[in-house]
Amino acid sequence: MENQNDKNDLSRGTPAEQAKKLVTVAEPSIVKEEKKLRIALHLNNDDIKILKRNGFVKGVARRSGCQIDIIPPKEGDDERLVHFTGSKIAVAKAKRWVKEQLTTSPSAPVDATTSATTS
Numbered sequence: 240m241e242n243q244n245d246k247n248d249l250s251r252g253t254p255a256e257q258a259k260k261l262v263t264v265a266e267p268s269i270v271k272e273e274k275k276l277r278i279a280l281h282l283n284n285d286d287i288k289i290l291k292r293n294g295f296v297k298g299v300a301r302r303s304g305c306q307i308d309i310i311p312p313k314e315g316d317d318e319r320l321v322h323f324t325g326s327k328i329a330v331a332k333a334k335r336w337v338k339e340q341l342t343t344s345p346s347a348p349v350d351a352t353t354s355a356t357t358s
Contacts, residue, residue: 276330278323289344305333
């Protein structure tokens with residue numbers, strides 16, 4: 240009969256058996272997916288021009304981690320949708336920075352019409 244101390248003794252057995260005694264297998268962890276939030280702002284074409292200056296939208300998207308999509312205008316329409324998609328925090332950051340940019344620029348204030356969906 241094998242003694243419990245013999246099972247844990249690393250000096251006994253082949254190198255492969257010794258290695259098995261040292262290795263512990265971790266249970267796979269489950270990564271919880273965060274829900275994505277999608278918000279749309281209605282902006283006029285002048286506001287869109289301000290946001291596209293100097294790569295502002297790309298910089299905000301990169302820094303916030305939020306995907307920002309500017310939807311092409313419908314024919315004859317002066318208003319466009321800007322979609323913000325990402326985590327709650329990323330969307331909130333991006334939206335705040337965009338609104339700050341528009342309120343500090345010399346154009347008309349941003350239309351605060353917002354719609355949101357979660358997926």
